[in-house]
Amino acid sequence: MLDEIAAKPNAWNHRHLLDVDDFSPEEFQLVFETADAMREILARPIKKVPALRGQTVVNLFYENSTRTRASFEIAAKNLSAEVLNVTSTASSIAKGESLIDTLKTLEALGANIIVMRHNLSGAPHVAAKYSKASIINAGDGWHAHPTQALLDLYTIRKHKGNLNGLKAAIIGDVRHSRVAHSNIWGMTRLGMKVTVCGPPTLLPYGLDNPGGLFPEVRVETDVEKAVEDADVVMALRLQRERQQSGLLPSVAEYVRRFQVSQERLKRAKSEVLVMHPGPVNEDIELAAESAYGDKSVINEQVQNGVAVRMAVLYLLAGKQGEL
Amino acid sequence: MLDEIAAKPNAWNHRHLLDVDDFSPEEFQLVFETADAMREILARPIKKVPALRGQTVVNLFYENSTRTRASFEIAAKNLSAEVLNVTSTASSIAKGESLIDTLKTLEALGANIIVMRHNLSGAPHVAAKYSKASIINAGDGWHAHPTQALLDLYTIRKHKGNLNGLKAAIIGDVRHSRVAHSNIWGMTRLGMKVTVCGPPTLLPYGLDNPGGLFPEVRVETDVEKAVEDADVVMALRLQRERQQSGLLPSVAEYVRRFQVSQERLKRAKSEVLVMHPGPVNEDIELAAESAYGDKSVINEQVQNGVAVRMAVLYLLAGKQGEL
Amino acid sequence: MLDEIAAKPNAWNHRHLLDVDDFSPEEFQLVFETADAMREILARPIKKVPALRGQTVVNLFYENSTRTRASFEIAAKNLSAEVLNVTSTASSIAKGESLIDTLKTLEALGANIIVMRHNLSGAPHVAAKYSKASIINAGDGWHAHPTQALLDLYTIRKHKGNLNGLKAAIIGDVRHSRVAHSNIWGMTRLGMKVTVCGPPTLLPYGLDNPGGLFPEVRVETDVEKAVEDADVVMALRLQRERQQSGLLPSVAEYVRRFQVSQERLKRAKSEVLVMHPGPVNEDIELAAESAYGDKSVINEQVQNGVAVRMAVLYLLAGKQGEL
Numbered sequence: 001m002l003d004e005i006a007a008k009p010n011a012w013n014h015r016h017l018l019d020v021d022d023f024s025p026e027e028f029q030l031v032f033e034t035a036d037a038m039r040e041i042l043a044r045p046i047k048k049v050p051a052l053r054g055q056t057v058v059n060l061f062y063e064n065s066t067r068t069r070a071s072f073e074i075a076a077k078n079l080s081a082e083v084l085n086v087t088s089t090a091s092s093i094a095k096g097e098s099l100i101d102t103l104k105t106l107e108a109l110g111a112n113i114i115v116m117r118h119n120l121s122g123a124p125h126v127a128a129k130y131s132k133a134s135i136i137n138a139g140d141g142w143h144a145h146p147t148q149a150l151l152d153l154y155t156i157r158k159h160k161g162n163l164n165g166l167k168a169a170i171i172g173d174v175r176h177s178r179v180a181h182s183n184i185w186g187m188t189r190l191g192m193k194v195t196v197c198g199p200p201t202l203l204p205y206g207l208d209n210p211g212g213l214f215p216e217v218r219v220e221t222d223v224e225k226a227v228e229d230a231d232v233v234m235a236l237r238l239q240r241e242r243q244q245s246g247l248l249p250s251v252a253e254y255v256r257r258f259q260v261s262q263e264r265l266k267r268a269k270s271e272v273l274v275m276h277p278g279p280v281n282e283d284i285e286l287a288a289e290s291a292y293g294d295k296s297v298i299n300e301q302v303q304n305g306v307a308v309r310m311a312v313l314y315l316l317a318g319k320q321g322e323l
Numbered sequence: 324m325l326d327e328i329a330a331k332p333n334a335w336n337h338r339h340l341l342d343v344d345d346f347s348p349e350e351f352q353l354v355f356e357t358a359d360a361m362r363e364i365l366a367r368p369i370k371k372v373p374a375l376r377g378q379t380v381v382n383l384f385y386e387n388s389t390r391t392r393a394s395f396e397i398a399a400k401n402l403s404a405e406v407l408n409v410t411s412t413a414s415s416i417a418k419g420e421s422l423i424d425t426l427k428t429l430e431a432l433g434a435n436i437i438v439m440r441h442n443l444s445g446a447p448h449v450a451a452k453y454s455k456a457s458i459i460n461a462g463d464g465w466h467a468h469p470t471q472a473l474l475d476l477y478t479i480r481k482h483k484g485n486l487n488g489l490k491a492a493i494i495g496d497v498r499h500s501r502v503a504h505s506n507i508w509g510m511t512r513l514g515m516k517v518t519v520c521g522p523p524t525l526l527p528y529g530l531d532n533p534g535g536l537f538p539e540v541r542v543e544t545d546v547e548k549a550v551e552d553a554d555v556v557m558a559l560r561l562q563r564e565r566q567q568s569g570l571l572p573s574v575a576e577y578v579r580r581f582q583v584s585q586e587r588l589k590r591a592k593s594e595v596l597v598m599h600p601g602p603v604n605e606d607i608e609l610a611a612e613s614a615y616g617d618k619s620v621i622n623e624q625v626q627n628g629v630a631v632r633m634a635v636l637y638l639l640a641g642k643q644g645e646l
Numbered sequence: 647m648l649d650e651i652a653a654k655p656n657a658w659n660h661r662h663l664l665d666v667d668d669f670s671p672e673e674f675q676l677v678f679e680t681a682d683a684m685r686e687i688l689a690r691p692i693k694k695v696p697a698l699r700g701q702t703v704v705n706l707f708y709e710n711s712t713r714t715r716a717s718f719e720i721a722a723k724n725l726s727a728e729v730l731n732v733t734s735t736a737s738s739i740a741k742g743e744s745l746i747d748t749l750k751t752l753e754a755l756g757a758n759i760i761v762m763r764h765n766l767s768g769a770p771h772v773a774a775k776y777s778k779a780s781i782i783n784a785g786d787g788w789h790a791h792p793t794q795a796l797l798d799l800y801t802i803r804k805h806k807g808n809l810n811g812l813k814a815a816i817i818g819d820v821r822h823s824r825v826a827h828s829n830i831w832g833m834t835r836l837g838m839k840v841t842v843c844g845p846p847t848l849l850p851y852g853l854d855n856p857g858g859l860f861p862e863v864r865v866e867t868d869v870e871k872a873v874e875d876a877d878v879v880m881a882l883r884l885q886r887e888r889q890q891s892g893l894l895p896s897v898a899e900y901v902r903r904f905q906v907s908q909e910r911l912k913r914a915k916s917e918v919l920v921m922h923p924g925p926v927n928e929d930i931e932l933a934a935e936s937a938y939g940d941k942s943v944i945n946e947q948v949q950n951g952v953a954v955r956m957a958v959l960y961l962l963a964g965k966q967g968e969l
Contacts, residue, residue: 046377047433054692056720065427066409073377074432077405082723086712102926105713108948109720110693279424302431369700370756389732390751397702397755400728602747623752 012315016135018129019144021185023317028153028190035304035312036153039196041078041232042307043315051314055112060102061087061138062118067278067302068138068148072115075309081120084111099123103131113316116140121178142176148277150183151308153190155301156232159273164191169226169268171260172236172285174203180236180279181265188216195219197226198236198258201247223258230268234275235260235286251284261287273297329359337637339451339458344508351513353408357634358477358627360646365630372646374637375404378435382427384410384461385441389459390601390625391471395438398632403576407434422446426454439463440543457639465499471600472505474631476513478624479555482596487514492549494583495559495608496525502600503559506585511539518542520549521559521581524570546564546581553591557598558583572608584610588618596620599610650683658961662774662781663895665790667831674799674836674952680957681800681950683969687724688953695969697960698727703760706748707733707784708764713924713948714784714794718761721955730757745769751779759962762786778931780962788822794923795828799836801947802878805919810837815872815914817906818882818931819848825923826882834862841865843872844882844904847893870906876914880921881906881932907933909940 011030020028035296041049057076059069069085076083086106094213100119106114111133121141128135138151138273157163168187174180174196187194195218196203206212227233242248264274274286274296282288291298314323334353334380345349364372372590381548382392392408399406409429422441427567429437432483444464451458462468469486480486491510492527510517518541519526528541529535543549565571588595596608597619605611614621657676666674687695703722705715715731722729732752745764759780762770767787771953774781785791803809814833820826820842833840841864842849852858853865866872873879888894911918920932920942928934935942960969 032557042433043375048377054690054694066425068431070429070432073407074405082720084716084719086716098925098928101928102712104945105924105948106716106943109716109952110688110949148675216347279421279427282421282424299427299431302428306432365756367700389748390755392728393732393752393755397728481800496814599750602744605747607742622750622754626753635870 012319014316016131016137017136017146017312017316018059018126018128018137018183019185020146020149020182020189021144023186025190028150028186031150031308031311031315032154032157034315035307038078038307038310038314039304040311041323047078048080049078050080051323052076052079052317055081055317056084056110057061057081057113057115057313058084058086058106058111059138060106060114060116061085062116062123063088063139065117065139068117071302072136072138072309075306076113076313077210078310079313080305081113081313099127100130102321103127103133107131107133113313123278132239136312136316139178141178142181143178144182145178145180145277147299147305147309147312149186150312151301151305152179152234152275152277153186154308155219155275155297155304156273158300158304159297160231163187165193166191166231166234167193167195167196167229168234170234170236170256171197173225173238173242174198174207174236175202175204176239176242177236180234183234184214184217192232193218195226195230197221197223199248199254202242223260223264224267227260227264227268227272230272232273232275233260233265234277235280237239237277237279238281238285244315255284259283259285259287260290262290262293265290275301278302279319328364330612335642337639339447339454339460341451341458341634342448342470342508343419343469343472343505344467345447345514346509346512348513351427351509352474354473354631354634355477355480355639357638358630361630361633361637362627363473364633364646371400371402374433374646375402375640378404378470378640379407379433380404380436380438380636381407381429381434381456382461383429383437383439384408385439385446386462388440388462390628391440394625394628395461396458396589397425397437397634399636401629401633402636404436404636420505422450423453426450426456429490430454430456436636443533459639462501465504466500466501467505468501468600469505470507470628470632470635471502472627473504473635474624475502475557475598476509477631478598478620478627479596480629481623482620483554486510488516489514489554490516490518490552491557491558491594492520492543492553493557494517494520494549494581496561496565497521497530497559498525498527499562499565500559501555506557507540511537514599515555516541518549518553520544520546522571522577525565546583546587547590550583550587550591550595553595555596555598556583556588556591558603560600560602561604561608578607582606582608582610583613585613585616588613598624658965660962662770662777662783663792663958663962664770664774664781664783665797665831666792666828666835667790669832671836672725674796674832676800676916677796677957677961678800680961681953683962684953684956685950687956687969692921694726695723695724696726697724697969698722698963701727701963702730702732702733702756703727703759703761704752704757705732705784706752706760706762706777708762709785709824710767711763711785713951714763717951718782718784718955721952722759722959724952724956725959727959736917740933743844745773745778749773749779753779759959771782779844782958782962783823787824788827789824790828791824791923791954792828793951793958794825796958797834797951798829798923798945799832800921800954801921801943801950804946804950805943806824806877809833812837812877813838813839813841813875814878814880815841815843815876815880816880817843817869817872817904819884819888819923820844820853820882821850822888822969823882826880829880830860830863834860838878839864841872841876842870843867845894845900846921848888850965860939869910870913871904873906873910873914873918876918878921879906879911879914883923883925884927884931901930904932905929905933906936908936908939921947924948
């Protein structure tokens with residue numbers, strides 16, 4: 001399979017990975033097949049291939065994230081890239097250095113790919129305009145998190161084969177969730193039927209408006225109805241600051257009305273996949289027994305994340321290296 | 324010697340290294356002999372062997388520590404492992420992610436060995452229950468610090484050959500010292516006679532109680548008597564917060580009564596080894612001239628730490644790699 | 647050229663790199679030629695040579711710096727060294743560990759070269775007295791920043807060939823600039839004519855005093871005169887704290903009187919090089935259009951920094967490794 005992937009004509013058209021909103025179904029397919037090949041590498045005793053040898057991948061994180069940074073770092077090292085971690089706490093970014101200046105510097109230092117997390121929506125798009133290095137958006141504000149969507153879709157595909165026609169319920173703070181936004185783009189593009197559910201204050205305005213971005217998305221405020229007959233139930237992390245900012249009257253009320261519980265999951269299909277981008281607030285947005293139960297694929301999401309990120313790095317690097 | 328170690332039937336029975344309290348004398352011996360082999364590697368111009376190639380070692384540090392983290396990082400890299408540093412300041416641990424969730428994530432990302440420092444006593448034992456990766460306790464609260472004890476014992480053995488019958492005096496804040504606790508387990512198991520000495524408020528309750536944990540440990544509040552005829556004098560770091568919490572009336576008083584000084588060391592054996600886990604508060608718990616004098620083996624402790632940690636990593640990884 | 651460099655008799659006389667004030671013109675030349683060789687390596691698809699394989703380079707940073715730390719990290723990794731990052735925020739340096747103790751520990755752990763940034767002027771010189779490892783000063787207080795000066799001089803040499811007789815204007819907070827100080831040593835040693843210019847409160851006392859350190863340096867408070875006929879105009883970063891400490895009445899006034907602008911640059915030679923150590927406060931000490939204009943070599947400075955640091959690491963390691 002590795003040979004096949006390396007030999008395939010390149011359907012990949014992106015110099016950067018900013019979101020999945022402009023992905024064709026063929027591009028999704030290419031990422032999935034490349035990730036399949038990367039999983040073969042991950043199954044070996046020594047998980048290292050020379051594909052990106054001599055290339056430098058920079059993790060430029062303006063927000064902390066154990067999971068995403070570690071996942072990219074491991075993925076890049078598995079491909080033999082050099083990894084440089086630059087975080088806002090451990091660097092002089094605090095000195096008031098401009099984003100563009102930082103990017104120019106990283107390029108001049110030899111960065112080939114810059115994995116960037118930023119608290120401001122759109123920052124990676126600005127970066128991409130000025131950067132000769134490839135930018136991967138590892139999460140920007142409330143906007144997008146494309147590699148998370150790709151690994152979620154890949155995880156669903158591993159279990160269900162074809163995504164077309166599957167029903168997904170995304171439950172929680174959809175309004176502020178870059179994970180939800182990128183998943184909605186990907187799921188709808190690949191033919192899935194998406195229902196979002198949460199308190200009205202945490203749902204985007206006009207999501208299912210006929211003239212809106214996602215006319216095909218169903219909005220539901222009753223969680224029992226939302227999960228009905230679902231193939232996938234994705235719970236979103238509830239940020240405590242939503243309560244402080246007055247968008248959420250109480251956590252107890254949220255739990256009562258929207259928690260994804262074992263009881264509520266009975267309404268979904270019997271083979272439902274329970275997903276969460278992590279880290280889980282146990283027994284808040286997701287019951288602990290559901291998070292660790294037999295329908296949960298949360299750990300697989302993390303595992304697949306490494307394979308999907310290896311695939312993305314490999315494709316952005318032009319597939320020129322040896323696998 | 325490398326071939327011998329690699330060929331030896333494995334007396335190592337641990338999937339994790341949480342403390343040395345359950346080590347048999349044979350296991351201590353195996354660690355020491357494996358560390359001897361690692362010192363051979365460290366004496367080469369290129370100190371790198373492929374033993375752990377393809378394995379990922381994570382340094383998961385909830386407390387900062389230059390020394391211990393750096394020592395493990397160097398040890399792991401010498402064995403060709405990939406090293407991932409996850410610290411509480413540089414990660415989203417602060418977000419309130421649970422320890423178990425973090426461990427599951429690190430495992431799913433591919434961690435084989437997790438080196439863990441935690442401010443709570445017992446945290447690595449909890450971790451070990453849930454973790455498929457091997458856990459190494461790199462210090463938990465006031466409880467245990469097994470690799471420090473192993474490197475201390477190894478350093479004594481390098482100088483004295485056999486540990487059986489040697490006399491050690493451990494001076495200072497024994498109550499709150501994980502280093503002291505692990506050393507007491509190891510020293511007594513290997514036949515050493517241990518005396519602990521310090522202000523009563525900084526000594527454990529009932530340490531030498533006949534029905535207590537360490538009936539063979541002698542407690543002494545007179546430092547002159549404690550160091551009398553000692554083969555090893557180990558001074559412990561005095562944390563300034565002990566004074567703030569009222570356990571220590573004054574640092575000046577501590578210095579006067581308990582400092583390990585050149586004068587006091589004259590009462591020990593002429594070949595006494597002066598030890599300290601570092602970093603030393605110079606002229607507080609240990610006189611600067613004693614810390615840097617000819618009896619001091621403090622730098623050797625640090626050096627041996629790399630060899631001992633290489634040994635532990637190699638043994639936990641099942642000795643399968645090539646040396 | 648790589649063979650030539652490796653074969654050349656070693657004119658390098660330093661065990662440490664603390665400043666360039668004691669460099670002979672031949673040593674500057676050796677660094678430049680070695681950096682030329684390193685640029686050849688950087689032009690390859692795989693930028694990695696085995697020269698420092700098995701050596702450990704520690705970045706010991708008591709002050710944050712994205713640029714300098716990243717530049718050294720990449721340089722060291724290109725030479726196949728192991729890199730260990732120890733920063734004051736991510737380590738127990740905060741615990742009050744003494745500098746000497748930290749150095750002894752790093753040495754015992756196996757450090758061969760310690761790249762050190764410290765907020766106190768002279769700290770690397772103290773370190774060098776006690777350290778068996780080679781110390782590279784990566785910036786100490788207001789004192790020196792030798793690798794920055796070397797990369798600046800190297801960048802000028804790439805454009806101008808010979809440095810002898812060239813005119814440089816250094817504009818800004820010269821008093822508190824380690825970059826300026828090291829550049830003045832290097833420039834004057836290599837025959838350049840240096841003019842410094844800035845508000846009197848930000849210029850060193852007695853710089854051009856006939857009995858002073860740099861009698862050959864011209865001091866000028868009129869920026870138009872300072873840049874007149876210059877081959878090189880180097881703007882220095884203006885630290886905001888200068889205003890807080892009363893040394894600068896207002897930023898607006900500084901901009902009006904001292905900003906390096908397109909208009910002012912017209913007075914310099916038509917082939918003038920615009921330089922800045924980065925990060926630039928755009929439109930403060932340097933106009934954005936000048937920073938990103940066709941006379942700017944700021945990005946080249948960053949690029950050359952990697953080559954120059956590779957050269958320095960290679961020379962300090964005794965040129966023994968394979969290129």
